Amino acid sequence: xxxxxxxxxxxxxxxxxxxxxxxxxxxxxxxxxxxxxxxxxxxxxxxxxxxxxxxxxxxxxxxxxxxxxxxxxxxxxxxxxxxxxxxxxxxxxxxxxxxxxxxxxxxxxxxxxxxxxxxxxxxxxxxxxxxxxxxxxxxxxxxxxxxxxxxxxxxxxxxxxxxxxxxxxxxxxxxxxxxxxxxxxxxxxxxxxxxxxxxxxxxxxxxxxxxxxxxxxxxxxxxxxxxxxxxxxxxxxxxxxxxxxxxxxxxxxxxxxxxxxxxxxxxxxxxxxxxxxxxxxxxxxxxxxxxxxxxxxxxxxxxxxxxxxxxxxxxxxxxxxxxxxxxxxxxxxxxxxxxxxxxxxxxxxxxxxxxxxxxxxxxxx
Amino acid sequence: xxxxxxxxxxxxxxxxxxxxxxxxxxxxxxxxxxxxxxxxxxxxxxxxxxxxxxxxxxxxxxxxxxxxxxxxxxxxxxxxxxxxxxxxxxxxxxxxxxxxxxxxxxxxxxxxxxxxxxxxxxxxxxxxxxxxxxxxxxxxxxxxxxxxxxxxxxxxxxxxxxxxxxxxxxxxxxxxxxxxxxxxxxxxxxxxxxxxxxxxxxxxxxxxxxxxxxxxxxxxxxxxxxxxxxxxxxxxxxxxxxxxxxxxxxxxxxxxxxxxxxxxxxxxxxxxxxxxxxxxxxxxxxxxxxxxxxxxxxxxxxx
Numbered sequence: 001x002x003x004x005x006x007x008x009x010x011x012x013x014x015x016x017x018x019x020x021x022x023x024x025x026x027x028x029x030x031x032x033x034x035x036x037x038x039x040x041x042x043x044x045x046x047x048x049x050x051x052x053x054x055x056x057x058x059x060x061x062x063x064x065x066x067x068x069x070x071x072x073x074x075x076x077x078x079x080x081x082x083x084x085x086x087x088x089x090x091x092x093x094x095x096x097x098x099x100x101x102x103x104x105x106x107x108x109x110x111x112x113x114x115x116x117x118x119x120x121x122x123x124x125x126x127x128x129x130x131x132x133x134x135x136x137x138x139x140x141x142x143x144x145x146x147x148x149x150x151x152x153x154x155x156x157x158x159x160x161x162x163x164x165x166x167x168x169x170x171x172x173x174x175x176x177x178x179x180x181x182x183x184x185x186x187x188x189x190x191x192x193x194x195x196x197x198x199x200x201x202x203x204x205x206x207x208x209x210x211x212x213x214x215x216x217x218x219x220x221x222x223x224x225x226x227x228x229x230x231x232x233x234x235x236x237x238x239x240x241x242x243x244x245x246x247x248x249x250x251x252x253x254x255x256x257x258x259x260x261x262x263x264x265x266x267x268x269x270x271x272x273x274x275x276x277x278x279x280x281x282x283x284x285x286x287x288x289x290x291x292x293x294x295x296x297x298x299x300x301x302x303x304x305x306x307x308x309x310x311x312x313x314x315x316x317x318x319x320x321x322x323x324x325x326x327x328x329x330x331x332x333x334x335x336x337x338x339x340x341x342x343x344x345x346x347x348x349x350x351x352x353x354x355x356x357x358x359x360x361x362x363x364x365x
Numbered sequence: 366x367x368x369x370x371x372x373x374x375x376x377x378x379x380x381x382x383x384x385x386x387x388x389x390x391x392x393x394x395x396x397x398x399x400x401x402x403x404x405x406x407x408x409x410x411x412x413x414x415x416x417x418x419x420x421x422x423x424x425x426x427x428x429x430x431x432x433x434x435x436x437x438x439x440x441x442x443x444x445x446x447x448x449x450x451x452x453x454x455x456x457x458x459x460x461x462x463x464x465x466x467x468x469x470x471x472x473x474x475x476x477x478x479x480x481x482x483x484x485x486x487x488x489x490x491x492x493x494x495x496x497x498x499x500x501x502x503x504x505x506x507x508x509x510x511x512x513x514x515x516x517x518x519x520x521x522x523x524x525x526x527x528x529x530x531x532x533x534x535x536x537x538x539x540x541x542x543x544x545x546x547x548x549x550x551x552x553x554x555x556x557x558x559x560x561x562x563x564x565x566x567x568x569x570x571x572x573x574x575x576x577x578x579x580x581x582x583x584x585x586x587x588x589x590x591x592x593x594x595x596x597x598x599x600x601x602x603x604x605x606x607x608x609x610x611x612x613x614x615x616x617x618x619x620x621x622x623x624x625x626x627x628x629x630x631x632x633x634x635x636x637x638x639x640x641x642x643x644x645x646x647x648x649x650x651x652x653x654x655x656x657x658x659x660x661x662x663x664x665x666x667x668x
Contacts (some may be wrong), residue, residue: 008465016453019489201449206505208415209443210466211435362415 001219005212009220017224026189027228028235031182035236038300039171039244050130052137054100055081055090062107062118069141070100076137087123097125097304098134110145130304132334175240175248176326177299182236183229183261184319185290190225191269192286196279208362218360222266222353229262247331253338254329260342261322264349267356274359293319321345366391366513366544367412372421374407374568381407383568384421389561391512394535394545396555398650399565400660405548406446406517408565412546413443413515426512439467442511446518446548448502452491456482456501459490464508476504480534496527503534513544520554532558552651562650566658576650583656584648589629591616593641601632620645 017023052070056063071078081090081099091099101121103109109118122138124131198204207217233250240246272289276282294300296310297319303311314320325341328334369387373380382404389395397405410416412423414434423430425437450459460473477486480500485493490501499519506514516535520528528551535558538545549555555562556576564572564579572579591598594616602609607629608619620626626645633640654660 005466008462012451012454012458012462015458016451019453202445202447203449203451205415205445206443206448206450206463209413209438209441209445210463211438211468212466 001213001216002211005216006220006223009212009217010224013220013224017228027182027186027232031178031232031236032239034178034181035171035175035239035244038174050076050098050133051079052076052098052100052134053079053081053096054102055083055085055087056102057083057104058102058106059083060107062110063102066102066106066120066141066145069144070137073137073141075133091123095304095308096123098131099123100134100138130302132328132332132337136333171240171244171246172248172331173302173327174300175236175244175246176330177297177323179233179236179258180261180297180319180322180326181294181299182232183258183322184265184293186228186232187225187262187265188269188272188286188290190228191221191266192273192282193269194221195270195273196282199273199277200279204362214360214362215357218270218356221270222263225266226259226262229258233258249330249333251329251335253335253342254326257322257325257329257338257342257345260345260349261318264318264345264352267349267352270356270360271352274356274361293317296320298323318345318348321348366426367395367546368422368424369408369412370422372408372411372423373419374404374411374416375419380568382411382418385563385565385568385570387563387570389513389544389546391544392539392542393560394539394547394558395561395563396547396549396559397563397565398549398552398555398654400550403550403565404568405550405565409515409517409546409548413441413445414438415443415445439509440512442506442509442514444499444502444506444514444516444519446521448499448519450490450498450501450505453489455487455489456493456504457486459501460504460508463505467509469510470508471510473504473508476507479507479537480504494527496523496530499523499527499531500534503531503538507538511543513546514538515546517548518550519547520549520551528554552649552654556650564650564654564657566654566660571657572653579650579653580648583653585619585652585656586648587620588646589618589620589626590644590646591618591633591640592644595639597635597637598633598640601635601638602629605632616640 054067056067067078070076076098081087087099087101090096099122101123103119103121105116106118106120109116120138120142122135124134198207233254237248237250240248268289269286272285273282276285292313296306296314297317298314299319303314303320306314321341321344325338325345328336328341329338367387367389369385372382372385372387374382385404385408387395397408399405407416411418411430412425414430414437418430426440428436428440430437451462454462457473457477460476464470464473477483480503482497482500482504485497490498493501503516503519506516519535520531523531532554535545535547539558547555547558559576561574562572562576562579563570572583574582592615594611594614599609599611599616602616602618605628607625608621610617618625618629620629630643632638633643
């Protein structure tokens with residue numbers, strides 16, 4: 001591979017890109033437009049309501065105090081489950097994702113001055129983004145209790161404050177999804193449309209007579225759309241922070257996720273364009289792939305709100321992991337979840353890029 | 366410069382190129398003339414390393430078309446059929462883009478001067494007319510200072526004025542001693558620009574040589590066209606025994622030799638003979654093609 005060829009194409013692409021006004025709209029203005037519209041619609045709905053289903057098998061004062069502390073954090077809403085029900089069956093029947101079980105001897109253990117450990121059981125579906133919030137809330141309340149029992153009042157006050165402020169609005173949930181969505185649409189449509197247009201216009205035939213290889217061209221286009229993805233990320237973040245006062249973190253997993261997602265979706269656009277040769281049909285094929293992902297991958301609303309079978313569909317859509325990973329990394333601070341989702345996206349990206357490299361050819365025979 | 370032996374290209378049952386031979390010498394313009402679907406583009410795209418041959422042998426500048434494509438690509442320039450460049454780059458930027466892909470290249474300003482696009486240098490490609498786009502295409506095909514230039518239907522779809530402007534550019538290439546392979550379905554273009562012509566139909570060359578040689582070999586001399594000739598004119602020619610026919614009210618008389626014309630003029634000076642005008646029409650490549658295939662070259666009416 002010759003770097004000069006890649007740079008020549010990048011230079012040409014960058015000049016041409018910003019001369020097309022619609023490119024600027026779809027890449028930069030459209031995500032902001034989405035945030036504004038959906039922000040206005042959903043901001044009236046207030047905080048995201050994360051429900052924690054609790055089965056109290058103890059029923060004593062210690063359990064009441066523990067639940068009261070969880071409730072005052074304001075981060076979750078406690079819903080009680082009858083102590084007599086089979087909790088496993090209940091979880092299964094009602095598709096519950098966040099369940100806390102307080103054992104029968106909880107208060108007694110709490111009062112034993114450390115001779116017994118009071119262990120609550122937290123049953124979480126780790127694939128659901130709110131699980132990290134629940135885990136943090138319950139964990140913090142436990143720390144609160146531990147510190148309180150050992151006399152560390154100063155630590156307690158600071159810790160509780162931190163928990164109380166940790167409330168997530170719809171935009172906190174939505175904005176990382178918009179970044180994932182925009183990376184997907186920009187890369188898939190961008191690469192597919194370029195390949196289809198270049199093929200129809202005979203530009204590939206002309207490039208085939210030059211020393212540039214199809215691989216060099218593919219690398220150039222993937223780098224270009226990675227740059228556009230980062231541009232989207234920057235614009236959306238600045239807008240979210242300045243206009244909506246959001247607190248988003250730009251960290252290593254979020255950057256790695258954008259890189260992996262951009263590579264994965266660029267390669268997907270290439271694959272679509274190579275297998276669907278007619279320009280119009282290729283556009284329709286891109287839409288057919290993008291639109292279900294747009295609505296089923298938890299961009300606009302939480303996966304938990306969807307029926308089970310829809311959640312099963314979402315679990316095989318790459319955008320689900322991109323949005324979830326970005327949310328975990330940028331908003332919820334759940335790095336473990338972010339890296340888990342990143343792994344999934346990275347594996348799919350490697351497969352898609354390998355296929356794209358194999359199918360990218362100048363010749364149409 | 367170019368040697369082609371028994372070249373065959375098949376697509377399933379279809380033999381798009383059916384065993385052609387070709388020898389092109391340095392510095393000449395060699396035209397492959399034929400109707401749409403004759404196999405012209407397939408043939409040259411094999412020579413341009415864009416398609417893979419089914420069988421036969423092709424050597425460009427002494428390099429084998431299958432084994433030495435890299436060497437060939439460095440030394441050839443190609444204007445593909447229906448050429449397009451990047452819409453939102455200027456003329457100069459487009460030439461610079463393609464030039465930068467080669468190790469050795471001609472500065473874009475020199476090429477812009479050569480195709481006379483100085484005043485369009487900073488105009489986006491999308492805003493150029495068809496003829497100007499083709500001139501950009503010719504400039505781009507020259508970026509690597511090639512020894513051989515392939516021009517695949519460079520004037521298709523252009524109006525007569527734009528077509529002649531492209532001809533001038535091609536003449537300019539010839540004056541630089543470039544070897545040019547030109548495919549066209551315009552008979553006049555092949556006649557005006559070419560040193561040698563190969564007429565192609567159904568994947569085969571049906572006639573080859575200089576335009577004059579082909580006309581002399583396959584043509585049938587000149588014809589006198591007597592416009593709106595009256596019956597007396599027809600009768601006098603008929604009585605003379607000269608080969609003739611009446612077509613659309615015109616009397617067409619075959620001129621076998623130089624004396625035939627003098628004889629005809631004498632006959633038509635009788636007082637009862639009347640006609641509008643008399644023209645002499647020589648045999649064209651179009652006539653040769655019609656004679657050899659029974660078909661007309663497509664799109665000639667566009668001219």
